[in-house]
Amino acid sequence: MIVQRSPMPGFALGLGVTLTMLSIVVLIPIVALFVEGFSAGLPALWGSATSPRVAASLWLSFRLSLIAAVINLGLGLVLAWVLTRYRFPGRRILDAAVDLPFALPTAVAGIALTALYAPNGAFGSLFKEMGVKIAYTQWGILIALIFVGLPFVTRTVQPVVEEIEREVEEASATLGASRFYTIRRVILPLLMPAALTGFGLSLARAVGEYGSVIFIAGNLPFKTEIAPLLIVIKLEEYDDPAAAAIGIAMLAISFGLLLIINLVQIISRRRIGHV
Template identity: 60%
Template sequence: MTATVQSSRWHFREPGVIPGFRLTFGFAVCYLSLVILIPLSGLVWHSSNLGWDAFWALASDPRTIAALKISFGSAVLAALINTVFGLVVAWVLVRYRFPGRRIVDAVVDLPFALPTAVAGIALATLYAPNGMIGAWLADFGFKVAFTPAGIVVALVFIGLPFIVRTVQPVLEEVDREIEEAAATLGASRLDIVRRVLLPGLLPAILTGFAMAMARGIGEYGSVIFIAGNIPYVSEIAPLLIVIRLEEFNYAAATAVGVVMLSISFLMLLIINLIQAWSRGRFGHG
């Protein structure tokens, strides 16, 4: 009996369409190692040659700290904005049929196909003080282009598809009869959203948030044209890495890269733990 239980406990391989677990697993590990693990390990290894004191001096430089705060703060804020409005866009695309729906659905993917530099130039042109939107906002005392607000606008633009495309397929699988049953039992619309829909959508929302945030942290092309790139004010960490490389200060560029890697990994790990908890808590996955 014990042997049977032990055997079933370790029997984790299921037959699939692609034969050869060992071959495909080995290929997957090799591919991930070549593309991700080895380059990142090289970055960490190069930074370890600096020594702790030199690494800390470079990582704790006031300009580096300011750039990291701007990059991570803007990415988190943009991801939060996209979480709210991306959920609304996904809801409209799934639950309503209207003229031009396919066009709207295709426009959501436009930031994926559009070169980031083109997006940055377009946003800078629109939100500049003399631009179509920037001039209108200037009448109310708001300035977007060449400020930290411009960074958030650019990250919202490139991060929206991650939320919509992550939540949309999950929302399509939600049975409307569940909502109708809840309404029949006297639940208000807010209760239906809070207690019926959101628990099932939470893992997908967290996944989209993590992807949008991760994309925003490393974004470069769409930001540099609208940010202003003023040190301590609107200079992002990826731009600071490029500047250090142009100065041939490879040690400083490596230090900034390792700090970004460490913080990003920690944030994504926390989000994944929350996502796993939500799946277990609400019985999904």
């Protein structure tokens, strides 16, 4: 039997262009990161990734990113619900504005948030009267991370809210469930897999975020120094292996977190069945 070849032309050209560009721009540079990181051996890599200053920056980055992602999870669920279910003047503008943190360059967001939350800024002066310092503390970092991660959960949950059939909610109400009970036991479980995807994206974005954080952070070692900033500092000190070690550690921890989120998603999908 003759193997039927695809009648479509351009496979070799398409695959060639794809693989060549992917290799030059993404794959070879990432391999170079691992080569540099492992060049002095695994013990050396482990040593620089767990040195006190690096460990402190990783802990700070991942801790604040997790908190920001949890806040964005709640905020995103409310925003997705309000934007798809309710009709009110200005809804479309609010909907478009959700994407602003995606569209606004991070350096712009960074200096704007700093001006806003600095002790002499519009919001910062209010907090100052209450005796709270926002800019140049971990609070400032948290606000920047909430800003950049805001759109993810909203955008992943919105299409799911649209697809929920009203009959499901009516059935629940007919069976005597209160509205709150329906939301908690029927609607939220349906939204959870998408919400977790958004949570993971928001977390990954926050962990790697640089531009919007460094202006507001204060950048004190052990206190407000995020991991990406420490990479830049190590590079400026010509300590390439240490920079590579932090980069590899960030990739490894992010990968581990995304794996856990995927597992939770699989479990929650099993519990509610496929929708």
